[in-house]
Amino acid sequence: MIRLLGVELTRLRLRRAVVVLCGLAIVVPVLIAAATLWEGRPIDARDRAEAERQVAESLAFAEEDVARCEEDPEDWGLGPDADPGECFDVVIGDPSFYTADNYLWRTPLDVGQERTNTGVAVVVVLAIALMLVGATFAGSDWATGSLSVQLLTDPRRGRVWLAKGLAVGLLAALLATVVLTLYWSALGGAAAAWDLSPPDGVWGDVVTSALAGVVLVTGAAVTLYALTMLLRSTVGALGVLVAASVGSTLVPALLPVAAPERWILPSQVYAFVTGRFEYYDPSREPCGAVYEDCVSAVGRGDATAYLLVVMVVVLALSVWSFRRRDVP
């Protein structure tokens, strides 16, 4: 088995499509990290000066509008006898809004927030790239017919299936671990350098999310590999993936389900990585004005069960099919 695994890892390494996809799985997160750090850099004097310039400009426009309102209050929805104070209230409202802090169009790096934003995006990028690796790896064996030659060397189909799946899983786990480690190290290093370190407990959540990300990427890659072995076609497997992604969103929306967000695939992925996906739940109405009273959440446990069922079904069908069906 170790020998076969080594062969399959070499086969993966030699495939150009795999190399390109792995490159993308590194380059895109690097770009996301660069953009996140650029947007999250500390606010400096130039940023604040620009914000103050915009405050002054906005206030000037607002004061012009107040003057127009006083000349013709009816144009502003007020009665003909409106006093100047009413125009001020309509146009400017709360004067405390016109501060430089509200005109800073970006916020400094917040590691806790990035965990549920760009952290999820990086995991999704990795998952897509490595799903394509799994699909193209298996698909090329079927497309070229080389699988039959491999089976003439080792006809134990279960072992061949497992060796290929393990190779895909190992590559996915390794790449996801490296990329996510580098990503969070970059953000963590920058936060420390900029004196923006998050409060206690945030790094624990980040590590948990990163580990969940590695598991998700590995599972997704192996599932797509298994799906391609089942359908014997890269295009077919990717078609099913797209159909399943769209279908899992459309079908719950069309069915008489109270909160379709509860069942769609992206919700499960988000919940699995971040630990919680909140959605508006009409079944809790009347829920009043408090937001928390109107929402329900998908937890990591629910998402794990959902994703695990999908994965186990695909893997079981794939192994059963590969062991029984004729190989062209």
Added chain:
Amino acid sequence: MVEHAVETRGLSKTFRTRHGVRTAVDGLDLLVPATGVHGFLGPNGSGKTTTIRLLLGLARASAGEMRVLGRPVPQELPDVIGRVGAVVESPKFSPTFTGRQNLDLLARAGGLPRTRVDRALEQVGMSERAGDRYQAYSLGMKQRLAIAATLLKDPALLVLDEPTNGLDPAGIREIRELVRSLGEGGVAVLVSSHILAEVQQVCTSASIVGRGRLLAQGPVESLLGASTTYRVRVADPAAARAVLERAGWTVRPEPAAPGSTGSTGSTGSTAGALVVDPGPEPAHRVAQVLGEAGLWPDELTPLRPDLESVFLDLTAEHGLAGGAR
């Protein structure tokens, strides 16, 4: 040592199609001797490739038993596959890998030393191009690489499905010599081919199948038949025919388009020539009978049926059209 390298009994394979169930192999009883080269002949769609795929575990039999090198397959195929080399239909390798990389991966998967790769490449004359990508190879080179892959294992049984497809005449001769030498060296070789003359040159035994059934099987010599006919040319064919018929032999004018080949290699009819079948009597008896009647033969040539004519006769007899594939 097992008596048969391949043995099938009642082997059947059916496929479900949109038009119903199609039987590709129908109760086939195949025997391939443990040594020598065995030809596997049949028209298109006669089940040859399906049979090979069943033997190699690439397809599942619907019924029947198979043994390869004395072991029941597919149950014990993993135990014997290390001694079986095979090329099924066209060569199939990863197109973006080099020839050597493709063979290296197979050797590693089979737990074989890498020195075998060099040796196999050399055996098929591919050493110089081994570093090129497989997709850049000509069909003939792909076929050679496929044969090299079969030689990695030091096989006791070699299964070659149309091994000379795409090869140039020199390549065909090389492969023929290779197959012959492997057969003489103690390897059992099962060759499926549609080039019947080639099979006849190389094979020591053969099986002929049609519509998934065995039509004939045995040593090539016995398939060709024990009796020999002769072409006789004399100055007076009518008189000669009467004399030969009086001797109790079958005589007919040589047909216009015979499916037989003279021992000299010439084909086609000979004006005024007769074909006589003297049964077990030797050639000199034919000459003696004619000479005693004063009809001295200008030509007395033994005519032996070749595998192609045997094949065509058999397939026609069973109502099977098409070529031999």
